[in-house]
Amino acid sequence: MALVIQAYTFMYQYANSWLHTASKKQPGALKMGVLSAAQINPAAAIHPAETHPGVILYAIASRDESTAKSTARKYNFQKHYGSYEALLADPEVDFVYISTPNGLHYEWASKAVKAGKHVLLEKPFTSNAKEAEAIVREAEEAGKVLMEAFHWQFHPAAHLWRSLLESGKYGQIVSTDAKMTASPGVPHGDIRWQFDLAGGSMMDATYALSFTRYALRAGVPEKILSAVARPYDKDERVDAAMTATMLFNTPGGQTVHSRVYTDIARSWVGGLIPRIWELPQIEVETEKAVILFYNAMMPHLYHYIAITDKSSGQTEYKKQYAGGPIWDNVETSTGKGGESFWSTYRYQLEAFVSKLQGKEPACWVTGEESINQMKTIDQIYQAAGLPLRPGKV
Numbered sequence: 001m002a003l004v005i006q007a008y009t010f011m012y013q014y015a016n017s018w019l020h021t022a023s024k025k026q027p028g029a030l031k032m033g034v035l036s037a038a039q040i041n042p043a044a045a046i047h048p049a050e051t052h053p054g055v056i057l058y059a060i061a062s063r064d065e066s067t068a069k070s071t072a073r074k075y076n077f078q079k080h081y082g083s084y085e086a087l088l089a090d091p092e093v094d095f096v097y098i099s100t101p102n103g104l105h106y107e108w109a110s111k112a113v114k115a116g117k118h119v120l121l122e123k124p125f126t127s128n129a130k131e132a133e134a135i136v137r138e139a140e141e142a143g144k145v146l147m148e149a150f151h152w153q154f155h156p157a158a159h160l161w162r163s164l165l166e167s168g169k170y171g172q173i174v175s176t177d178a179k180m181t182a183s184p185g186v187p188h189g190d191i192r193w194q195f196d197l198a199g200g201s202m203m204d205a206t207y208a209l210s211f212t213r214y215a216l217r218a219g220v221p222e223k224i225l226s227a228v229a230r231p232y233d234k235d236e237r238v239d240a241a242m243t244a245t246m247l248f249n250t251p252g253g254q255t256v257h258s259r260v261y262t263d264i265a266r267s268w269v270g271g272l273i274p275r276i277w278e279l280p281q282i283e284v285e286t287e288k289a290v291i292l293f294y295n296a297m298m299p300h301l302y303h304y305i306a307i308t309d310k311s312s313g314q315t316e317y318k319k320q321y322a323g324g325p326i327w328d329n330v331e332t333s334t335g336k337g338g339e340s341f342w343s344t345y346r347y348q349l350e351a352f353v354s355k356l357q358g359k360e361p362a363c364w365v366t367g368e369e370s371i372n373q374m375k376t377i378d379q380i381y382q383a384a385g386l387p388l389r390p391g392k393v
């Protein structure tokens with residue numbers, strides 16, 4: 001039954017996203033350029049831009065001219081370019097969304113800020129912490145806005161969840177347990193398996209660590225207690241799976257035990273059934289309750305926050321598709337509080353555009369947060385005995 005309800009909710013949310021298409025554009029709308037014809041583009045940037053009155057689908061670049069041309073025609077971009085350099089040289093482009101493989105994030109973000117563009121950069125931010133520090137510094141020096149596209153943090157469900165954790169009603173946080181798995185697994189040949197492109201499960205399913213650090217408002221771990229990788233059979237520098245346990249200090253002075261599990265080749269049940277029900281999630285144990293945020297990565301499709309009282313055993317369920325603690329009082333591009341059909345990516349674009357328009361964004365992923373995320377990933381790789389992902393700094 002749970003699977004049927006999930007399937008229904010998925011379809012409902014998708015249908016809503018498709019029903020609400022192109023908006024009328026405002027005078028002075030920002031011109032977006034997209035670097036690469038990655039599969040994630042339509043969900044993460046193109047459809048969100050369609051419904052944002054302040055953004056124009058201006059240009060797309062691919063290493064391959066014909067791919068750029070066909071993608072531009074399919075999604076109604078005004079221009080296309082057969083190289084990323086050519087798009088960056090176009091003075092009309094206000095900001096770029098970069099969806100290259102992880103190992104190329106730094107290189108193209110660096111070239112983009114030097115070309116005078118603001119940058120929305122896919123997760124994981126960079127290949128390693130050194131690159132993260134460098135790109136934050138370069139963007140500051142160039143006076144350009146740069147943000148890691150950690151889209152899930154912009155959704156009202158994420159805000160409700162953290163406000164519950166911080167409400168005081170459930171006592172202090174004691175421990176966290178987050179996971180993100182892929183079953184069926186990521187196909188061989190995918191960028192996620194390539195060490196030189198900064199692949200690996202902790203890099204790709206990095207959301208599990210992000211859920212944890214976001215819940216705790218934590219920087220880097222106080223200590224990595226253990227980190228165990230299951231290596232990819234074709235390249236042992238790449239983690240097919242990673243399990244890490246850490247101690248984090250919260251800003252409130254609490255020490256919290258956190259476990260993070262990522263797996264991009266999760267085993268099937270009995271070798272026959274893929275674990276499609278195992279959506280990215282985090283369980284937070286507090287003094288009085290156990291709070292599960294299910295499908296924290298894409299809550300617009302479906303999610304729930306289940307709060308189980310430790311003494312009574314009773315569970316209460318909550319959800320939030322629009323408004324909530326952060327968006328409720330925000331006048332967005334289409335009205336107060338956002339829209340329940342908006343995806344995580346659409347909320348993210350709303351905040352990003354606000355920033356470029358000189359307004360205070362409803363929420364943000366700071367450079368410091370992205371650096372600390374990459375520092376934590378580096379520490380986990382080191383503790384697991386794996387090399388850091390190679391960078392260009």
Ligand SMILES: NC(=O)C1=CN([C@@H]2O[C@H](COP(=O)(O)OP(=O)(O)OC[C@H]3O[C@@H](n4cnc5c(N)ncnc54)[C@H](OP(=O)(O)O)[C@@H]3O)[C@@H](O)[C@H]2O)C=CC1
Nearest residue numbers: 036037038039040044062063099100101102122123124191
């Ligand atoms: N926010 C989210 O929900 C998601 C984020 N991502 C992130 O987005 C990025 C792209 O992921 P995904 O869409 O799956 O990637 P794809 O493999 O579909 O696309 C990557 C694109 O990068 C370009 N590219 C440039 N150099 C290379 C190279 N050496 N090898 C391969 N491709 C290259 C290619 O575009 P072209 O040939 O047109 O130049 C290619 O299409 C990753 O960083 C990933 O972590 C991915 C999925 C979801």
Ligand SMILES: O=C1OC[C@@H](O)[C@H](O)[C@H]1O
Nearest residue numbers: 123182186192204205297
């Ligand atoms: O960012 C992502 O979100 C969805 C995942 O399936 C994917 O592997 C990852 O790159």
